[in-house]
Amino acid sequence: MTLINPFKLPSVHLSESKKLPNCTAIYFAIDSQNRILYVGQATNLASRWKNHHRQYQLEEIDKDFPVKIAWQAWNESGLGEAEKYLINNFQPLLNGTRVELPAVIPSEVILRDFLKAFSRRLIIIGRKSQTASELTNVYLKYDWTDCSPKGTAAKIKIFIRENKYKNTSLKFKWQKYVIMRGILFRPGSREQKANARQNRSYNNHWQVACNGVILHITPSNNYKELKLSTDSKELAGIKLQTLTKVALSEMSSKYPYEYSGISYLETDPIPLLWVIKNCAR
CATH class of the missing domain: 3.40.1440.10 (GIY-YIG endonuclease)
Known part of the structure; x- marks a missing residue:
């Protein structure tokens, strides 16, 4: 040979x-x-x-x-x-040697890093409490209107990519949220490219589970309006903007198909199993 x-x-x-x-x-x-x-x-x-x-x-x-x-x-x-x-x-250096793996990183550590990074870009809408067949679900919104590489959707994708190979059970699951429909544009035209950017920013629904709670991160058409009616609550020990109880009631009446069944987030639903709570803030 x-x-x-x-x-x-x-x-x-x-x-x-x-x-x-x-x-x-x-x-x-x-x-x-x-x-x-x-x-x-x-x-x-x-x-x-x-x-x-x-x-x-x-x-x-x-x-x-x-x-x-x-x-x-x-x-x-x-x-x-x-x-x-x-x-x-x-005689390669690693062939035949023990495979070394990185230390396991608790899922809540990665989640807290994510929430810290996006604390000013996400708004907690509310929660659906645990039932006999469903875990507790928490719903968050981001502003989809910034379709640039500095927009929230693009930044979330970068965070997921950078943490993809870390040895942790925390995984971001993606599914299509909504397909924006409208007129057809000539392929390659400025209008078509703008529409494509909007789709990349708007079509995202990320789900991530941590310590028995499922987070849903989806786009909002009226993020700026929501931001005017927020207070502050903790999620996994990280302070985030949270839709007020009054505002949530109004949004539920206005958009029942999207906000129905969601209640105000009174307390942090994610237990911290590894992070010492006194050091969590």
Whole structure:
């Protein structure tokens, strides 16, 4: 078997693993000191790196010595033999060693980080209390009208992406909220691009569960109006703007399809199991 020169292969930085091709391949993790850290095989290279078991270790090394992923397309029938041969020749640093995982981060810690970051961008509408078949649900709204990269929807997506690989049970589940309907625009036109930005900002419904409570984060057409009628309440120990009891009653009458069954948030429904309450603020 011909020995591969991994330093001359196509490569991407570790943080850009989404750019890896969908191909059968032998791959190498190499740091900036030209140390071969890991050799592996993949029937689909892109899929293999969506959740690689060495991701955490390589990210730790990458902080000091940038890591790249190089690859060589290969026939699937010869993958195992090629991988064994290359490991034997290059003796990579991590192959055959114990897989190290990051410390588990309690879900409430990540949630509190999120609420701190968005405390001025979210408004608590209210809650639906726990029943025999449903957990407690808390409803929050954000302003969808800023469709720029600095808007709330864009910032939430960045937060989720930055925390995606942390070792925590807290997961943001996304579903489409509402499809904005209107006239058809010529593809590529300024109007069509503006409408597309609005859809990206408006169509988001995030759900996140923590300590027996489910949060729903959805867009609002009248965020600025809501903001005029708020007081302050805590959620997971973080102070947030909260729709007043009077304002909630008015909104329930005005928009029953959206606010029906939601009651005023009197007390913080999320128990803090890991964060010391005295240090929570």
